[in-house]
Amino acid sequence: MKKALLALNSIKKSGVIDDYAIGGAIAASFYIEAINTEDVDVFMSASENSILLSLKPIYDALEQLGGKVEKEYIVIGDWPIQILPAYSPLVEEAVKQAVTVQYGNIETRIFTAEHLCAIALDTGRLKDFYRVASFIEQGKVDRLVLNRLVKKYNLENRTKNVLNWSSDENQ
Amino acid sequence: MKISKANKIGKINPDRLEYVIKAKANYRADARAKTWEEKVESIARMRRAAVVQKRHVA
Numbered sequence: 001m002k003k004a005l006l007a008l009n010s011i012k013k014s015g016v017i018d019d020y021a022i023g024g025a026i027a028a029s030f031y032i033e034a035i036n037t038e039d040v041d042v043f044m045s046a047s048e049n050s051i052l053l054s055l056k057p058i059y060d061a062l063e064q065l066g067g068k069v070e071k072e073y074i075v076i077g078d079w080p081i082q083i084l085p086a087y088s089p090l091v092e093e094a095v096k097q098a099v100t101v102q103y104g105n106i107e108t109r110i111f112t113a114e115h116l117c118a119i120a121l122d123t124g125r126l127k128d129f130y131r132v133a134s135f136i137e138q139g140k141v142d143r144l145v146l147n148r149l150v151k152k153y154n155l156e157n158r159t160k161n162v163l164n165w166s167s168d169e170n171q
Numbered sequence: 172m173k174i175s176k177a178n179k180i181g182k183i184n185p186d187r188l189e190y191v192i193k194a195k196a197n198y199r200a201d202a203r204a205k206t207w208e209e210k211v212e213s214i215a216r217m218r219r220a221a222v223v224q225k226r227h228v229a
Contacts, residue, residue, distance in 0.1 A: 001208075001211050001212075001215070025214070026211060026214070029211060029214065030207045030210075032203070033199065033202040033203050033205075033210065034202060034205070034210035034213045034214050034217075035214070036214060036218075037214060037218075078215055078218075078219075079215075101207070103207060103208060103211070104208050138203065
């Protein structure tokens with residue numbers, strides 16, 4: 001993972017991308033217990049010109065740093081990285097408001113717990129609802145902030161699929 | 172520990188149940204106490220194990 005993060009930081013430093021943020025299971029594992037996943041989801045703002053045109057310059061830059069393209073992934077070290085443009089206003093906001101954290105001695109950016117939960121509700125698979133329930137159960141999400149996101153992005157009808165959604169009195 | 176026939180039928184053994192609940196709680200507490208790096212490394216181990224398992228099945 002360190003190799004992947006160093007490569008992402010390198011293409012950010014060299015100006016290939018403005019910024020990035022990690023989402024999905026890897027980001028969720030920062031807040032709650034480890035969640036099995038096949039890849040690392042790396043999101044970039046869709047406002048970046050390179051993203052609007054093609055992901056190729058990003059993949060090319062990562063290949064020069066030792067990455068190998070395999071299907072929709074670029075494998076760096078042990079990890080397949082999936083580069084994704086922010087595909088909705090919610091994800092765009094998540095990229096903008098991502099928080100800077102440390103992975104060992106390497107700085108990186110991940111989605112906030114609240115954005116991860118809102119995106120999980122929006123994605124709407126069984127495992128996504130379970131993930132939201134885990135955040136709530138472990139007290140790792142600010143319910144007021146999450147509720148604001150749920151209202152803002154019209155996700156109210158999805159919350160009924162989260163078993164413990166109403167368990168927190170402070171929501 | 173001897174399991175009575177009644178418990179076998181009902182599949183409920185209070186002692187065993189208590190042990191399992193405690194073990195699961197300890198496991199989850201340990202899993203949550205890990206650093207992000209440790210958690211990512213454990214995900215990597217799960218991925219490697221899945222690859223080995225797929226090869227074995229194939």
